Amino acid sequence: MSRTAEVIVVGAGVVGSAIGAELAVLGHDVMIVEQGMPGAAVSGASLACIGSHMVDMEELPLLAWACEAWRTLDEEVGGFEHNPCGQLRFILNEEDLATARAWIDVERNAGLDVTLLDPAEVLEVEPSLTGPIMAASWSKDDAVVNPFLAVRAFLNRARDCGARLETRCRVDSLIEREGKITGVRCATTDMSAEHIVLASGPWTARLAASLGMNLPVRPRKAQCLATVRIPPSIRRVVGACESDGGVEAGYTQIQQSRNGQVLFNTVLADGCVSDGAPDRIPEVDTAFVRDSVEMLLFLFPDLWSAHLLRSWVRFEAVTPDSRFLIGPLGPEGLWVAAGDCGTGFTRAPAIARLIGQMLGGEHPAFDTTLYEPDRFSCERPAST
Amino acid sequence: MKRHYACDIVVVGAGPAGLSAAQAAAEKNLDVVVVDANSHPGGQYYMQPLGAGSVFARSAQVMRGKTRIRGATAAGVKMLLATEVWGAVPGFVLHARDADDAVCIESKVVIAATGAHDRVQAFPGWTLPGVMTPGAAQRLAKTSSVPPGRRTVLAGSGPFLLPVAGAILKAGGTLVEVVEAQSSLLSTLPLLAAHPNKWLETMRLLFPVLAARTRLRFGEVVVAASGEKRVREVELAPLDAEGQPDFARRRVVPDIDSLLVGFGFQPQIELTAVLGCRHHFDEEAGGWCCTVEKDCGATDTSGVFAAGEVCGVNGAVPAALSGRIAGLAAAGHILDEETAFERRTLARSLQRARRFARGLNRRFMPPAGLIGRLPDETVICRCEDVTAGEIRETITEGMDTIHGVKLWTRAGMGPCQARTCGWSLARLVAEETGNSMEAIGFSRPRMPLRPVPLNVVRDSLQQVEE
Numbered sequence A: 001m002s003r004t005a006e007v008i009v010v011g012a013g014v015v016g017s018a019i020g021a022e023l024a025v026l027g028h029d030v031m032i033v034e035q036g037m038p039g040a041a042v043s044g045a046s047l048a049c050i051g052s053h054m055v056d057m058e059e060l061p062l063l064a065w066a067c068e069a070w071r072t073l074d075e076e077v078g079g080f081e082h083n084p085c086g087q088l089r090f091i092l093n094e095e096d097l098a099t100a101r102a103w104i105d106v107e108r109n110a111g112l113d114v115t116l117l118d119p120a121e122v123l124e125v126e127p128s129l130t131g132p133i134m135a136a137s138w139s140k141d142d143a144v145v146n147p148f149l150a151v152r153a154f155l156n157r158a159r160d161c162g163a164r165l166e167t168r169c170r171v172d173s174l175i176e177r178e179g180k181i182t183g184v185r186c187a188t189t190d191m192s193a194e195h196i197v198l199a200s201g202p203w204t205a206r207l208a209a210s211l212g213m214n215l216p217v218r219p220r221k222a223q224c225l226a227t228v229r230i231p232p233s234i235r236r237v238v239g240a241c242e243s244d245g246g247v248e249a250g251y252t253q254i255q256q257s258r259n260g261q262v263l264f265n266t267v268l269a270d271g272c273v274s275d276g277a278p279d280r281i282p283e284v285d286t287a288f289v290r291d292s293v294e295m296l297l298f299l300f301p302d303l304w305s306a307h308l309l310r311s312w313v314r315f316e317a318v319t320p321d322s323r324f325l326i327g328p329l330g331p332e333g334l335w336v337a338a339g340d341c342g343t344g345f346t347r348a349p350a351i352a353r354l355i356g357q358m359l360g361g362e363h364p365a366f367d368t369t370l371y372e373p374d375r376f377s378c379e380r381p382a383s384t
Numbered sequence B: 001m002k003r004h005y006a007c008d009i010v011v012v013g014a015g016p017a018g019l020s021a022a023q024a025a026a027e028k029n030l031d032v033v034v035v036d037a038n039s040h041p042g043g044q045y046y047m048q049p050l051g052a053g054s055v056f057a058r059s060a061q062v063m064r065g066k067t068r069i070r071g072a073t074a075a076g077v078k079m080l081l082a083t084e085v086w087g088a089v090p091g092f093v094l095h096a097r098d099a100d101d102a103v104c105i106e107s108k109v110v111i112a113a114t115g116a117h118d119r120v121q122a123f124p125g126w127t128l129p130g131v132m133t134p135g136a137a138q139r140l141a142k143t144s145s146v147p148p149g150r151r152t153v154l155a156g157s158g159p160f161l162l163p164v165a166g167a168i169l170k171a172g173g174t175l176v177e178v179v180e181a182q183s184s185l186l187s188t189l190p191l192l193a194a195h196p197n198k199w200l201e202t203m204r205l206l207f208p209v210l211a212a213r214t215r216l217r218f219g220e221v222v223v224a225a226s227g228e229k230r231v232r233e234v235e236l237a238p239l240d241a242e243g244q245p246d247f248a249r250r251r252v253v254p255d256i257d258s259l260l261v262g263f264g265f266q267p268q269i270e271l272t273a274v275l276g277c278r279h280h281f282d283e284e285a286g287g288w289c290c291t292v293e294k295d296c297g298a299t300d301t302s303g304v305f306a307a308g309e310v311c312g313v314n315g316a317v318p319a320a321l322s323g324r325i326a327g328l329a330a331a332g333h334i335l336d337e338e339t340a341f342e343r344r345t346l347a348r349s350l351q352r353a354r355r356f357a358r359g360l361n362r363r364f365m366p367p368a369g370l371i372g373r374l375p376d377e378t379v380i381c382r383c384e385d386v387t388a389g390e391i392r393e394t395i396t397e398g399m400d401t402i403h404g405v406k407l408w409t410r411a412g413m414g415p416c417q418a419r420t421c422g423w424s425l426a427r428l429v430a431e432e433t434g435n436s437m438e439a440i441g442f443s444r445p446r447m448p449l450r451p452v453p454l455n456v457v458r459d460s461l462q463q464v465e466e
Helices: A014-025 A057-076 A094-109 A119-125 A147-160 A201-209 A286-299 A301-305 A344-359 B016-026 B060-074 B134-144 B161-170 B188-194 B196-211 B270-274 B316-335 B340-363 B388-396 B402-409 B422-433 B454-461
Strands: A004-010 A030-033 A087-091 A114-117 A135-139 A164-166 A171-177 A180-186 A190-198 A218-229 A237-240 A251-256 A261-267 A307-318 A325-328 A334-338 B002-012 B032-035 B078-080 B084-089 B093-098 B101-112 B116-118 B151-156 B174-180 B216-218 B220-226 B233-238 B251-253 B258-262 B265-267 B279-282 B287-290 B304-306 B379-381
Touching (some): A014 A190, A014 A344, A030 A147, A057 A344, A087 A094, A094 A135, A114 A119, A147 A344, A171 A190, A201 A218, A251 A286, A286 B454, A307 B454, A325 A344, A334 A344, B002 B016, B002 B093, B002 B316, B016 B032, B016 B101, B084 B270, B084 B454, B093 B454, B101 B270, B101 B316, B101 B454, B116 B134, B134 B151, B151 B161, B161 B258, B188 B340, B220 B258, B265 B287, B304 B316, B379 B422, B388 B422
Parallel strands (some): A030 A164, A087 A237, B002 B032, B032 B078, B101 B304
Antiparallel strands (some): A114 A135, A171 A180, A237 A251, A251 A261, A325 A334, B233 B251, B279 B287
16 A cells, blocks of 8 residues: 555544545545544544534534534435434523523524523423423534444545545654655654644644644543433433533533433533543543432433443543634644544534645635634744 | 441452452451352352252352352451442442442452453354353352253353253253364373373263263354244354364254353453553463462552452462462552462462463364354344444454444443453454454453442442542
8 A cells, every 4th residue: 555645634533534534525635544443532432412502602603514514414424323403501500591691692693593491391302301400501403423433424435535544553753854744654654745634632732742843732531421221211412501610610411322322421620631641541530420420310310220331531632722723733734633622523524624625725614713723822933 | 328348458259269369368367358249159160059958059169169158257258249349449449239239348459359251152043042151051050950941052162061061960951962162182181191180170070971971072163053032953063174164064953942152261351450450362361361460469550459260261279379379469468568488389389270271271272263254144242233244344444453343333332341242253353354362452341340220329429529
């Protein structure tokens, strides 16, 4: 197999796979290089909600377009369990109610179908949510996908258009010559390319560091639990209302997968980073398990006898302002698309579109100033 | 409800290794608790009958087990039975359940003596009612004096088939055939010649099978089972020179109602995996084993020791010896006392006993080509209904590890968490990709070690912090 491509995408998570597919569809010669198995690290451990509700007010045009792109992908390709089940965000106190109203105003102005429900209305939408909540916001158009199969769908689309996939191939460093990127160095071989796209999640900073760049993308521990299969009980994605504390205020997400497992997590404190992150995956924290089970049973008391089956941990890539880095980085030909902050699934098609446009010299469809990779002045000193 | 215990050492597993470890540590005047999921101590080897009038009540193995159990109890070991461990937190807190009660055990040291479980092999029809593992059939027979069926075929490979045959006969079952995949037992003779202390045991295992004039067949494997509501017949095929089943020469054994197929055991590494211990692949010892220091049983996680089959499947004698070594070393770890002298003699006996066990394992390795030739429609993962064909498809798309196949097919994601299908899945991926069993990895166990009701989790974790 030839070790040369026009574009090498480093990372076959949902972002890298979507970029690989987009670039291949646009006619580029693409090679996707993955250190492990596709979607097996951060993406596969995600709850893969596709939604624009309470995510980021300034990103609404991109988010809305991305949700639509997922629907189109489902129609055109399918096979990844796209379920337009809608999302409820439960509200437990007056402050969160006020916050929710503010979100809903902005989102409705942007044309999204979001409403505020009282507990009786919530029961109509989600009959088993019998816990004592004050209200909930209801975003009808949000969806979930099967994270593994979504990555698979993107990869199949990429390969149908001629892209190649190299798995179990860890990129150790980037190769630069006279201000231009020329390839990547792996354990056993070098690969050359005109363009390199870093879609490497929490491993992105390590790769950028190989050229002396200091990218503020840090790994953050995210955890999740799953029960055994139970009869259909939870119809929607059920999340906590976005609190004023932002990402530090914690979150809840609860949903039932198509095969019947209840997937859930509640993080009250900011996720901690453990030794060896993101390469060594630790066990879940005891406090996390307790908080998650308590919150699930607070909202869905009838689930007390369901059996817990599995826990898992992943390291999300977090940036200082919780937004992706998308765009050119450092030497000519180097691009970055990383910094999911735990919500990479929704944006993946839009990020792929942006990278496709920027790499092809077109004007980007969305405001890219929000995502400029050097907005934290992370560039290396000009001397090199 | 929540019960709480605090002790110096908690031993998980009350089989030969766990009982020996617990007794050795308790004799050093330490507070020792043994936890076991079964209602009676003894594990698979020293399994105790549930009723007093059982035909097994006075068997030599049961009596020896009783002595072991009495020894541990007399030394002051506390037994928490019918108690299943589902979580383990460094430091250490074990979370367990006794029915719907949460049981929390705090300790300074953990000794994992979690044993092994049957290595299950998939074949067309293996999910039919009446198809079981030999280990399950032995448990049924020895605890409840119930044979697995009226007419049983017992197949697979390894010396374990003999005690299972004996137990089924003793429980009143009929063995239509016992089918060993190896072409003869001649290769075991030099090994036996070198270990005269094993002659008596060998005779004791062979005698009931021979006395019942059980039909013994060699060099054949099960290739399919069929029946409508229950297994009714089994197809067997001889192995050719390459170790592949020769389907042209297959034969059918009709009129059966139970089929047991077993190819030895694999270590139960959930607890040591969750405690972060290192594991290594050792095909002759059953696959992925917890890595320990030979002379003390210490894992690479400080305060966690392991003994018995979890460190490699070697049988009861090495298990008991390694248990005693780990018990002494764990006690020394807490008391800051040197126990190397006591352990040295034990370590020598252990080495010798292991040589014999490894020799046996080597002679009864499962034939290599069984899984690779399974028809596409054969179910591999029964929890999630994943077929060999679906797994092959994901492999052609580039998923050439256990973890990769699991993500795209859900194989190993169900309630058994790959305990049942893990070995067949690994063999299939290895045979299809040409990668080694080591390279394709394993399905990493995570908390909980066994499914546990959410209300038990809640009760268990209340007030853990603050």
